[in-house]
Amino acid sequence: MTYSVLVEVQLRPGIADPQGATIERALPALGFDGVNGVRVGKSMRFTVDAADEAAARAQVDELCARFLTNPVIEDANVTIEAP
């Protein structure tokens, strides 16, 4: 079966995020107040062929740990949608 996968990769809490800090600093001058704690990460969408949802999740978890994230500084949040 083919499952749709969304992987959200975010920097771990405590890791400096210059891109997010730059956005946050710029927004008040652009007319947007009240926006705080901006963190910028990556999102990846793809489909994976697997026998069942557990197998799909195991494959995606390994993919994240080995290639899609740097586990030292990044966390991955995996969402798998049934076909």
Place this chain on the structure above:
Amino acid sequence: MTYSVLVEVQLRPGIADPQGATIERALPALGFDGVNGVRVGKSMRFTVDAADEAAARAQVDELCARFLTNPVIEDANVTIEAP
């Protein structure tokens, strides 16, 4: 009230995604078969202060259209979580 916001920015369908194509091409050689249609985008998390959820959504939608995305080639997917 303070709302938690997740903005997922993806390239529109049909726009070439070289980063996703590179990941997809590399995976079979790395031992991951059956992964297709890889698309890479950005994810942004932040908090926004607003009177209610509709006001928060309006503010975030304007923020996305004006600064966080390039509406010519990118779509934004906004998720707002109640505090």
